[in-house]
Amino acid sequence: MKKRVLVVDDEEGIRLLYKEELEEEGCSVELAASGEEALKRLEASSIDLVLLDIKMPGMDGVEVLRKIKEKWKDLPVILCTAYPHYKQDFGTWASDAYVVKSSDLRELKEKIKDILQRKA
Amino acid sequence: MGYDILSRVIELTDSDFALDVKLRKVAGLLARQLPVDGCEVYLWDRKDRRFRATAHGRGGAVEAYGEKQGLPGRVKKTGRAIEVSKKDPESCRGGGVEDMGLRGFRGAMVYPLRDGKEWYGVLYLKTERKSLLPGRRKKMIGVISKQIASSIKSERNYVRLRNAYNKLKDLQVRLVNAEKLMALGELSASLAHEIRNPLVSIGGFAARLRKKIEPGSPHLPYVEHISKQVTRLEEIINDILNFAEHREMKLNVAEVNAVVEDALWLFEEACHNQKIKVVKALSKEPMPVVADAHQLKIAFDNLIANAIQSMEHGGKLTVRTRRENDLGVVDITDSGGGIEPGIIGNIFNPFFTTKKTGTGLGLTITHKIITRHRGVIDVANDYGRGITFTVKLPCTDARGTLPPGGERGMKSSIAGVLAP
Numbered sequence: 001m002k003k004r005v006l007v008v009d010d011e012e013g014i015r016l017l018y019k020e021e022l023e024e025e026g027c028s029v030e031l032a033a034s035g036e037e038a039l040k041r042l043e044a045s046s047i048d049l050v051l052l053d054i055k056m057p058g059m060d061g062v063e064v065l066r067k068i069k070e071k072w073k074d075l076p077v078i079l080c081t082a083y084p085h086y087k088q089d090f091g092t093w094a095s096d097a098y099v100v101k102s103s104d105l106r107e108l109k110e111k112i113k114d115i116l117q118r119k120a
Numbered sequence: 121m122g123y124d125i126l127s128r129v130i131e132l133t134d135s136d137f138a139l140d141v142k143l144r145k146v147a148g149l150l151a152r153q154l155p156v157d158g159c160e161v162y163l164w165d166r167k168d169r170r171f172r173a174t175a176h177g178r179g180g181a182v183e184a185y186g187e188k189q190g191l192p193g194r195v196k197k198t199g200r201a202i203e204v205s206k207k208d209p210e211s212c213r214g215g216g217v218e219d220m221g222l223r224g225f226r227g228a229m230v231y232p233l234r235d236g237k238e239w240y241g242v243l244y245l246k247t248e249r250k251s252l253l254p255g256r257r258k259k260m261i262g263v264i265s266k267q268i269a270s271s272i273k274s275e276r277n278y279v280r281l282r283n284a285y286n287k288l289k290d291l292q293v294r295l296v297n298a299e300k301l302m303a304l305g306e307l308s309a310s311l312a313h314e315i316r317n318p319l320v321s322i323g324g325f326a327a328r329l330r331k332k333i334e335p336g337s338p339h340l341p342y343v344e345h346i347s348k349q350v351t352r353l354e355e356i357i358n359d360i361l362n363f364a365e366h367r368e369m370k371l372n373v374a375e376v377n378a379v380v381e382d383a384l385w386l387f388e389e390a391c392h393n394q395k396i397k398v399v400k401a402l403s404k405e406p407m408p409v410v411a412d413a414h415q416l417k418i419a420f421d422n423l424i425a426n427a428i429q430s431m432e433h434g435g436k437l438t439v440r441t442r443r444e445n446d447l448g449v450v451d452i453t454d455s456g457g458g459i460e461p462g463i464i465g466n467i468f469n470p471f472f473t474t475k476k477t478g479t480g481l482g483l484t485i486t487h488k489i490i491t492r493h494r495g496v497i498d499v500a501n502d503y504g505r506g507i508t509f510t511v512k513l514p515c516t517d518a519r520g521t522l523p524p525g526g527e528r529g530m531k532s533s534i535a536g537v538l539a540p
Binding site: 011013014017020021055082083100101102103104105 | 312313316318319321322323324325328361
């Protein structure tokens with residue numbers, strides 16, 4: 001059974017890139033362009049892991065993270081951001097991993113693999 | 121005739137010559153124009169509390185007088201001019217005062233150079249003749265002394281003003297720099313975010329394309345170029361964000377030797393690959409500092425990385441640590457040929473680099489980290505041979521408190537660039 005990953009990012013290019021790369025790794029990937037959309041997706045289908053951008057128009061990633069953890073306590077979330085300094089932000093501590101965005105996706109993929117294995 | 125001398129003295133004291141030149145010329149003029157055989161100006165050295173011979177009219181003079189020594193000492197005590205005459209030219213006593221300067225003379229007049237309570241020195245006139253100067257002349261020398269004193273005073277005020285001006289100017293430059301850096305920090309943090317996201321797409325898709333292109337295809341290098349340049353831009357953004365980050369320091373007691381050793385370990389392989397010989401001379405004395413060990417490590421990483429990058433074709437990296445009283449000192453020396461003397465002054469400026477692929481932020485960050493730890497970083501550039509970076513950090517006592525005044529009295533410098 002394929003693992004289902006939800007990618008939440010307001011940038012189309014990044015959504016497409018993550019989708020293609022993660023599908024190659026054997027995941028099934030769903031996309032959401034905003035926090036609101038992401039929460040709707042989570043209601044509708046069962047997801048194993050969320051990749052969450054922090055800086056988005058509307059509801060930002062930290063708020064989405066809080067809502068996810070309230071409702072789906074055990075659903076792992078990886079925060080992806082352009083800023084390393086969010087690491088010091090209390091709001092991000094509930095996430096399962098924190099990745100600084102890079103065109104080199106190796107770190108992200110490793111973290112995804114780790115978390116999914118831990119969960120299994 | 122008397123007024124002639126006076127007007128020439130005024131002319132000299134008003135001139136643009138340096139103070140000691142002025143005084144020498146005045147002493148020479150008086151020795152020539154007055155019926156005297158020696159004329160000296162002694163300046164009062166407030167720090168050493170001594171009168172120092174600064175200008176000779178004719179003949180030799182005593183180098184210096186203590187505060188209570190000789191005729192200058194007497195004049196300092198009474199605040200008034202003094203004149204002495206004696207029968208025996210070979211004796212050193214005159215007017216009840218012992219003064220080596222009197223030997224060989226039969227009379228002397230010493231005038232105070234002062235303005236109110238402020239002492240500048242004395243004017244010392246000597247004669248081999250029996251008779252001293254007539255009263256009219258003495259009055260004139262009194263006026264000349266006042267003129268010399270006011271000339272010294274205005275010179276000192278000028279120096280004080282110039283120093284204050286230079287300090288202000290220096291401060292202004294630093295303020296402007298600080299403002300620039302702050303503006304840079306804010307701008308770059310927001311810019312970095314806007315740039316990083318598109319870079320992830322560009323680089324990520326380039327990597328995907330690369331997988332699809334047949335090995336040996338002429339198109340492969342194009343994609344590789346894209347990837348390489350994206351990586352470079354991403355590194356620049358990381359540096360900018362590190363630089364802009366106003367992170368609170370997590371202070372603990374760290375051992376400088378351990379931090380340095382850790383940084384060296386990181387580059388062991390790079391040194392081996394580049395045929396760089398590493399000479400490690402770490403102090404056996406403990407060098408504990410209150411520091412954010414993570415940040416301090418970044419600072420030394422940068423210095424060592426810099427040294428290694430300067431030695432593309434091998435060389436020698438020397439890392440030495442030593443305890444200097446309250447300071448832990450680290451010298452990092454490379455044999456990479458140094459930097460052109462004309463541009464070494466820029467090396468701590470943001471975005472300055474001599475490398476083809478540097479961001480120009482490494483040393484700026486290092487400088488910032490060391491300064492935040494109340495330390496200093498100095499550069500000695502031996503052009504043609506290599507560079508030595510010297511980091512000095514205030515060591516702590518066993519309780520882990522910072523010694524007071526770590527910042528004061530220490531100033532980072534670039535050898536051969538800052539005025540001595």
